[in-house]
Amino acid sequence: MKVIEISESFGTDRLRLADRPEPEPGDGQLLLKMNAASLNYRDWLMVTGRYNPKQPLPLIPCSDGSGEVLECGGGVTGFAPRDRVLPIFAPRWIEGKPDREKLRTTLGGPLDGVLTRRMVVDADSVVRTPAHLDDVEAACLPCAAVTAWNALVVHGELAEGDRVLVQGSGGVSIFALQLARAMGAEVWAISSRDECLARMRELGAVDGVNYKTVPEWGREIRKRSGGVDLVVDVGGGATLPQSLAAVGLGGRICQVGNLGGGSVELNLIPLFMQQVRLQGLLVGDRCSFEALNDLIENKKLRPIVDRTFAWTEAGAALDYLAAGQQFGKVCLSIEE
CATH class of the missing domain: 3.40.50.720 (NAD(P)-binding Rossmann-like Domain)
Known part of the structure; x- marks a missing residue:
């Protein structure tokens, strides 16, 4: 399975296409085919070693992505193959107040992120993709949109x-x-x-x-x-x-x-x-994400995408983001 990872040392020029074993879903899990990702300033900080210089490597970066279900593990209900879903930023933060343990389990560092063709997640750590959004638009939601929602509505x-x-x-x-x-x-x-x-x-x-x-x-x-x-x-x-x-x-x-x-x-x-x-505040929980998606679907809102790069251009995309000249989101298309 192909992934984009950073290994040995930090830097956007250190991102490489690499091979990893094909993942398999366990009980209560979903196997996803990832189709797109979007970038946050946190991703640039993580890849350049500024966010956590002690982050173990190798690491698959980036927390925000969109995908579809390929396979459901044992005991999973409510999802089926071909369902379009979005992994949440902190997979263990389902609802309520955060705690240190929940905030240690974030995608793109310290956990592997979404720049991978296949990804296994717990079934309770995804939300459904708003039907009117394409994969690139949907990938913009997990951090930036949930953060905005919590700043406006929850807090x-x-x-x-x-x-x-x-x-x-x-x-x-x-x-x-x-x-x-x-x-x-x-x-x-x-x-x-x-x-x-x-x-x-x-x-x-x-x-x-x-x-x-x-x-x-x-x-x-x-x-x-x-x-x-x-x-x-x-x-x-x-x-x-x-x-x-x-x-x-x-x-x-x-x-x-x-x-x-x-x-x-x-x-x-x-x-x-x-x-x-x-x-x-730091992003938000799955319940906030679901409430946000209700509004997005009801109002038919569409994220503003500034530019989309190929996922093999992740380093250049992160440098473009860090330059701060974008209007809206910078995204990656994950090709097979």
């Missing part, structure tokens, strides 16, 4: 008419824009490129600010919007102070990434004087 407690701020044009932010608009929220945006802000307006954003030309963009967003109710913050250290300036009284900031660094000196006074809630 952000989004209500119709709320004002939401999204940051940049990566996968989580574009999903947050699409989902928030589908739920009747007003969306504001920041980006370093005016052309991206224009595209985000086409997707339903009310307005946006170029953070390169307006460094104090938090105050500008607050002035224009009256203060947003919820910020989906992907920048971490680089954006959190301005996110705090943008949010209104009693608002929420969901911290979902650290693209701009993992530490910051922060004035805490606005946090308690304005009763702002700061919430960190």
Whole structure:
């Protein structure tokens, strides 16, 4: 069986096509044929050794993929061959609060990921693919869309008419824009490129600010919007102070990434004087994924795919992602 793996040392130039034994499903498991994958910044960090320098190698990278059932193991009910499914990010996190054990069992590190032609998963660690999506579109959902859903709904407690701020044009932010608009929220945006802000307006954003030309963009967003109710913050250290300036009284900031660094000196006074809630989160459980898919199917939402590479070009695709010029998701097609 062919896989893409990183072995011996880290680096996007160290990814290789390799052979592994054909897997077989055990009781309660499914054998999947993987058809597509999508990339997250975490995948680049993992492959380059920045996420966990002690990660054992070899490793099949990438957590997000779409496939179809080839074979069901003993005792499996509810699935049949040819069903289209999506493995969840943390296979043991089915519902409820996370714990350390659940978050240690994540695909693409420390567990092998989805860049493989065949994959065995527990039957309770997949969700059904929304029927209107193709394989590449569906592969975009497991991390970015579930993260956006949890930031908006589970932790952000989004209500119709709320004002939401999204940051940049990566996968989580574009999903947050699409989902928030589908739920009747007003969306504001920041980006370093005016052309991206224009595209985000086409997707339903009310307005946006170029953070390169307006460094104090938090105050500008607050002035224009009256203060947003919820910020989906992907920048971490680089954006959190301005996110705090943008949010209104009693608002929420969901911290979902650290693209701009993992530490910051922060004035805490606005946090308690304005009763702002700061919430960190890491993707979400299977039940959240199922709820997300219900909305995607009902609204017939389609992920925004920036570019699709062949899976043998995974290294080039990860470098393209790391450059940060994409609008939406970067994907891989897994050929037989």
